[in-house]
Amino acid sequence: MTITNDHAVWFRDTFTAVADTIGKAVLGKDHVVRLALTCLVSEGHLLLEDMPGTGKTMLARALSNAIEGTHARIQFTPDLLPTDVTGVTVYDQHKGAFSFHPGPIFHDIVLADEINRASPKTQAALLEVMEEGHVTVDGVTHDVPTPFMVIATQNPVEQAGTYQLPEAQLDRFLMKTSVGYPDAQATEELILGSAVRDRASLIRPVITQEAVRQLSQIAAGVYVDPSVARYVRQLAEASRELPHVRMGLSARGCLALVRAAKTWAVSQGRTGVVPADVTHLAEPLMCHRLLLDPQAQFSGVSVTDVITQLLDTVPPPVQRL
Numbered sequence: 001m002t003i004t005n006d007h008a009v010w011f012r013d014t015f016t017a018v019a020d021t022i023g024k025a026v027l028g029k030d031h032v033v034r035l036a037l038t039c040l041v042s043e044g045h046l047l048l049e050d051m052p053g054t055g056k057t058m059l060a061r062a063l064s065n066a067i068e069g070t071h072a073r074i075q076f077t078p079d080l081l082p083t084d085v086t087g088v089t090v091y092d093q094h095k096g097a098f099s100f101h102p103g104p105i106f107h108d109i110v111l112a113d114e115i116n117r118a119s120p121k122t123q124a125a126l127l128e129v130m131e132e133g134h135v136t137v138d139g140v141t142h143d144v145p146t147p148f149m150v151i152a153t154q155n156p157v158e159q160a161g162t163y164q165l166p167e168a169q170l171d172r173f174l175m176k177t178s179v180g181y182p183d184a185q186a187t188e189e190l191i192l193g194s195a196v197r198d199r200a201s202l203i204r205p206v207i208t209q210e211a212v213r214q215l216s217q218i219a220a221g222v223y224v225d226p227s228v229a230r231y232v233r234q235l236a237e238a239s240r241e242l243p244h245v246r247m248g249l250s251a252r253g254c255l256a257l258v259r260a261a262k263t264w265a266v267s268q269g270r271t272g273v274v275p276a277d278v279t280h281l282a283e284p285l286m287c288h289r290l291l292l293d294p295q296a297q298f299s300g301v302s303v304t305d306v307i308t309q310l311l312d313t314v315p316p317p318v319q320r321l
Helices: 005-022 030-041 056-066 082-086 125-132 184-192 209-220 228-239 251-267 275-288 294-299 303-313
Strands: 048-049 073-077 087-092 097-102 109-113 134-137 140-143 151-153 175-177 243-249
Touching: 005 030, 005 056, 005 209, 005 251, 030 048, 030 056, 030 151, 030 175, 030 209, 030 251, 056 073, 056 109, 056 151, 082 087, 082 125, 082 134, 087 134, 097 140, 125 134, 125 151, 175 251, 175 275, 209 251, 228 251, 228 275, 228 303, 251 275
Parallel strands: 048 151, 048 175, 073 109, 109 151
Antiparallel strands: 087 097, 134 140
16 A cells, blocks of 8 residues: 555554553663564564563563553473464364364464573474464464564573574564663652552553554555665675674565564654665664674674674665665
């Protein structure tokens, strides 16, 4: 669909209203909230790498409540089985037939807590549903609800007994970011409001699930100029040639960057993507997709340094094609 200025204004106002509502539970983290909401509208998934107690679960629950959706939290542990995530087929003796018992993955917002603590076999149970929106159990395909989003978390410090996510699974996440500790004002507000233990429970629905689907349709219709598409292509090609980069941005990464840039652009009330949308989202879109060589760690080079160098190397377009 071709969107109009009226569509863009409605999108911007609705997006802002949902973000502000979630911000009442996740204090002082407006940018992270807007990134999570961008993931949801772009039909993507979010990976949060952060310390314990920074509000990752609160973000997932507040997001679910704000869109009148359902929420499930899966605590990933080494003994977790794939069927504990997707569900299992059980034989019903009274009916004389097999029936499917859906797992916690069949919710709108699914929090995969400490995903890197589960075995690779259990981690792989998320690959199909994150990419295709359905689960196959015993040869039968079951669709998950829409909207659907996985928010996975992992602890960057404690690595004992963890299984590092493979690159193929990392590429399934639209963005990777961190919530971070709240600033001084937000911390004091949290302390003064300590009587409310669950701030997410106070969040009331702002929009319906049907409205979220309408937001996704509008975002998909945002205009992308060929010059912006060329810019994304040049960033991907240049990322594969940079020093210390073993694996650059893939074709799926390019599509993800454009998809997210469309949502970000219309959330600002615009009907088309500008190069600033791409550069603004470059780090959360690329930081988990660029694989550095072992020499980078010894040289003190981080992924953030590489992305900064990449954006400096490839100039953004200054006019439309």
